[in-house]
Amino acid sequence: MTFRRLTAACGAVLLSFAALSAVAAEAPSRWVTAWATALQPIPQQADLPPLYRAPDVAGRTVRQIVYPTLSGSVARLHVSNEYGRSPLVIEGMRIARSAAGAAARPGTEVRVTFAGKASVTVPAGAEIDSDPVRVDIDGGAPYAISGYMGGEQRMVAWHRVANQVNYVSTPGDRTGDAAGDAFREHFTQYAWVTGLAVEAPSAGAIAAIGDSITDGMRSSLNQNRRWPDVLARRLVDSGDRSTAVVNLGISGNRLLSDSRCYGDALVHRFDRDVLQRPGVQTVVLLIGINDINFAAMSPRTGLDCDAPHMAVTANDLIDGYREVIAAAHRHGLRIFGATLTPASLPPQRESIRQAVNKWIRTGHAFDGVVDFAEALRDPAAPERLRRAYDSGDHIHPSDAGYAAMAAAIPLTAVVRAPAK
Structure with missing residues (x-):
């Protein structure tokens, strides 16, 4: 400490x-x-x-x-x-x-x-x-x-x-x-x-943590259209009124690097932002696209929010995921890995995204997988968002895209049985 x-x-x-x-x-x-x-x-x-x-x-x-x-x-x-x-x-x-x-x-x-x-x-x-x-x-x-x-x-x-x-x-x-x-x-x-927090002896919470795509960047103001919001409504509609969903995304956040503007790296903030939250039982983790992208951003004079411009490999990100997974498991939490969504990346960066997603899907390190990439991709060009799900910047989903992400989450898998 x-x-x-x-x-x-x-x-x-x-x-x-x-x-x-x-x-x-x-x-x-x-x-x-x-x-x-x-x-x-x-x-x-x-x-x-x-x-x-x-x-x-x-x-x-x-x-x-x-x-x-x-x-x-x-x-x-x-x-x-x-x-x-x-x-x-x-x-x-x-x-x-x-x-x-x-x-x-x-x-x-x-x-x-x-x-x-x-x-x-x-x-x-x-x-x-x-x-x-x-x-x-x-x-x-x-x-x-x-x-x-x-x-x-x-x-x-x-x-x-x-x-x-x-x-x-x-x-x-x-x-x-x-x-x-x-x-x-x-x-x-x-x-x-x-x-x-509320007193709720038989309830639990799902913590959604990640970057701007969990934060709900470019979703409608005051409308609660982020994917964790839609997930919370799905749970209620399914008859589940004992599972909270809390949004711990930070726009611009990275898995491995701190930023003056975008907060502590997720590997550094996971304890405070998730493990210390009362009642959290399950985590959905979506992070890594900014780690891949920010190395290519041009340094700026004055306030450079993208610094450090650190290049990462798929293995670097996988090591970071393993660190977060281990921390969750030490505290008895289940953690689901979400695949990195399409972002119209150039070939070298796209290859890192694809390698990371392959590991998330097949590495069996997470307790389960939420395939957001599959839910949002354009079938004709998997490196891109489907047009109806694109907010217009080719990275962040539209309201419809965020709804599609929430629909891709298997409710019975992520909800832990109520405590007795």
Whole structure:
């Protein structure tokens, strides 16, 4: 463990001791992650491109809209200051059923506390769970999580491609506002709140982790058309209301290389983003196309998000997959490997994709295979996406393509039998 992580862990233990003691009094209980997102640092330098400029949140209320995929009557929120260089200060927080836009449904708001207090200070690098809160969570419905931020607070980490409009208010504590009038600024990222778990003793979660194709890049804004969203709806339609699906994709993410813009390499973030999530039983892993592509990207002056431009082989990626598989198995999780989808690659890079996919299909290292490549390929040109499934950039699926991916997942294979 690095010094930074050791310091953060100690801070988190000290911060949450009282909260954990309160929860222990209610044991035994079973928490299952119903919604989650993965954070990435915001590059810290002058003259950032507009896509990397965070909103001003100091002394304002940030309202974020989330869609839990599992129902429950007791919930808790997970708050992270993983990439912070100074304490994260939240003066107050509430959760309510979301109405249209920034509005909340009147009479549904519930105060969220931390160790019995309305405010919380999370040390740099640390994470904390809220106290359990009694609130009716209806899987598939939207909820507004409103945090009144400290007067000096800055946003230094986020989940950049949320495909969800969130809101920042005018100055002041607006956590109890049902109307959305004070929330005049919009942003399309998530920040600080990285998980919502419910008490669900007989339930479990599927963690979808990977890059932009799991993140849902170029899917419809505010429509929940990413493939994990569609999978969650498939499960409900099949009669399964005890399996959550959580999306831990990060656009631009790689299996083997960290990025200033696109987050820690998946081999480095897998523990935090999957193994530490309560209730996860199964993992669907789709990662590697950026490792193949970014070596060919031209270096940029200033902010070079694609650095390091490291060339990889199929064997490099296979070694990385084996590392993730071993970590999942050590924690008793099943992990399914998803084939890399067509991306109109030039021949040398396409040969790496094909070699990786052959190993995923035939190597028997994963507990099962999800053949996304087969589901999306153009039968006349397998290196390309089928036209109806192409969002237009020849890499990312359209809404129809994401739906086809969800349809390709064998439900009976990925769902673990309920705990007894």
